[in-house]
Amino acid sequence: MFETIAFDGDDTLWHNEIIFQDTQALLYKMLKPYADEEVILQELSKIERSNLPLFGYGITGFILSMIETALEISGGQIPQAKIQDIINSGKEMLEAPLELLPDVRSTLEELIDSYNLLLISKGDLMHQMNKVELSGLAELFSIIEIVPEKNKHTYKKIFHKHEIMPSSFMMVGNSMRSDILPILEIGGSAVYIPYHVTSHVETIANEDIPSDRFWQLESFQELPQLLSLLHQV
Amino acid sequence: MFETIAFDGDDTLWHNEIIFQDTQALLYKMLKPYADEEVILQELSKIERSNLPLFGYGITGFILSMIETALEISGGQIPQAKIQDIINSGKEMLEAPLELLPDVRSTLEELIDSYNLLLISKGDLMHQMNKVELSGLAELFSIIEIVPEKNKHTYKKIFHKHEIMPSSFMMVGNSMRSDILPILEIGGSAVYIPYHVTSHVETIANEDIPSDRFWQLESFQELPQLLSLLHQV
Numbered sequence: 001m002f003e004t005i006a007f008d009g010d011d012t013l014w015h016n017e018i019i020f021q022d023t024q025a026l027l028y029k030m031l032k033p034y035a036d037e038e039v040i041l042q043e044l045s046k047i048e049r050s051n052l053p054l055f056g057y058g059i060t061g062f063i064l065s066m067i068e069t070a071l072e073i074s075g076g077q078i079p080q081a082k083i084q085d086i087i088n089s090g091k092e093m094l095e096a097p098l099e100l101l102p103d104v105r106s107t108l109e110e111l112i113d114s115y116n117l118l119l120i121s122k123g124d125l126m127h128q129m130n131k132v133e134l135s136g137l138a139e140l141f142s143i144i145e146i147v148p149e150k151n152k153h154t155y156k157k158i159f160h161k162h163e164i165m166p167s168s169f170m171m172v173g174n175s176m177r178s179d180i181l182p183i184l185e186i187g188g189s190a191v192y193i194p195y196h197v198t199s200h201v202e203t204i205a206n207e208d209i210p211s212d213r214f215w216q217l218e219s220f221q222e223l224p225q226l227l228s229l230l231h232q233v
Numbered sequence: 234m235f236e237t238i239a240f241d242g243d244d245t246l247w248h249n250e251i252i253f254q255d256t257q258a259l260l261y262k263m264l265k266p267y268a269d270e271e272v273i274l275q276e277l278s279k280i281e282r283s284n285l286p287l288f289g290y291g292i293t294g295f296i297l298s299m300i301e302t303a304l305e306i307s308g309g310q311i312p313q314a315k316i317q318d319i320i321n322s323g324k325e326m327l328e329a330p331l332e333l334l335p336d337v338r339s340t341l342e343e344l345i346d347s348y349n350l351l352l353i354s355k356g357d358l359m360h361q362m363n364k365v366e367l368s369g370l371a372e373l374f375s376i377i378e379i380v381p382e383k384n385k386h387t388y389k390k391i392f393h394k395h396e397i398m399p400s401s402f403m404m405v406g407n408s409m410r411s412d413i414l415p416i417l418e419i420g421g422s423a424v425y426i427p428y429h430v431t432s433h434v435e436t437i438a439n440e441d442i443p444s445d446r447f448w449q450l451e452s453f454q455e456l457p458q459l460l461s462l463l464h465q466v
Binding site: 078 | 234284287288289290291293294296297300301304306309310312313314316317320323324328356357358359360361379380381382466
């Protein structure tokens with residue numbers, strides 16, 4: 001049935017969003033004299049979204065959006081030293097140690113004998129490649145693709161490049177918008193494993209989901225069981 | 234003799250460095266009350282180099298380095314509004330129209346019948362892919378690789394992935410450090426076409442260059458002539 005199983009990286013194999021949230025908490029504290037947390041979050045989201053087409057999903061772009069938010073919310077009153085603090089917190093994000101999610105390595109090792117394992121990760125090329133290396137998982141994947149945006153178009157290109165049949169392909173990820181819906185749309189199957197913190201740029205669309213090609217799991221280690229059940233059908 | 238000719242993108246096929254220089258000029262003007270151009274340039278280079286391993290070669294990282302330079306040079310006295318100006322100038326860089334260097338398209342079209350043409354470009358994935366698309370040259374290349382850093386290791390991986398023999402490979406680029414020296418070191422050939430502005434992060438090493446595998450040209454359009462001469466030998 002399935003030959004290829006592809007995995008998202010951030011918040012599927014390793015923690016990522018939590019680092020953004022920690023840094024945002026620092027911004028809230030810094031801007032407390034000027035506005036409430038909710039107002040700050042709204043402004044940050046607005047600025048991030050409008051910068052996304054130019055800056056992409058990398059941390060450097062996120063730092064710039066935080067600086068713009070600080071200038072905007074404070075009406076240009078934020079002390080200059082705080083701007084250096086924001087940049088430094090961004091550097092800390094970039095240097096943050098990589099932490100795998102529970103059971104990731106053992107589960108991949110269990111699957112590697114039966115499936116062709118892929119990693120399809122989104123974001124800044126350099127930072128993502130660093131993470132793949134730090135994860136120690138690189139040798140478990142036959143193909144590693146880092147893409148600037150995950151949509152139908154990107155996945156189709158990957159399918160074409162590696163001669164993958166959608167019917168034999170399963171994508172595992174924590175983002176409905178990036179990992180699940182585009183794959184279902186082009187005829188593949190998908191397993192959604194939500195991360196406990198929702199992404200700062202994530203919105204989940206309410207769309208018709210083909211139930212015979214979509215499953216939701218609580219944790220990574222449930223994956224081999226699901227696959228063996230599917231193969232018994 | 235040669236089967237594959239690979240091209241660098243920035244400042245080989247299209248203008249890039251000039252956009253950085255324009256933005257730097259704006260920074261000099263802004264920091265004129267605090268320091269001389271030379272001092273500013275020195276500080277910016279120092280900060281850029283130290284940020285490079287974390288930020289990579291993208292424009293977002295460059296903007297952050299400019300902000301840090303402004304804070305450092307002004308001793309934290311730079312007005313907050315100027316920081317927004319720096320961010321805006323970075324956005325303008327990201328939106329700058331792509332301009333091909335002279336004779337690029339016609340030369341590639343001349344070579345495409347006889348050679349397998351590759352594009353090997355360095356930098357931020359999203360921004361580089363945008364540039365490839367804007368260049369209108371994408372369909373001329375059989376393979377497009379965007380890498381975070383150009384060194385022996387990266388090139389070897391590309392050779393391996395696409396089953397390229399170094400002896401049949403020629404790289405064309407404007408950077409001795411990124412395009413020429415690593416290729417010569419792993420047994421390939423290289424053509425150096427200097428750009429009229431030297432990169433803000435470029436240093437040219439003085440190394441022994443194998444003269445039978447290295448050529449320097451003044452302009453892109455001289456390439457077909459060099460190749461036909463080499464094939465006559």
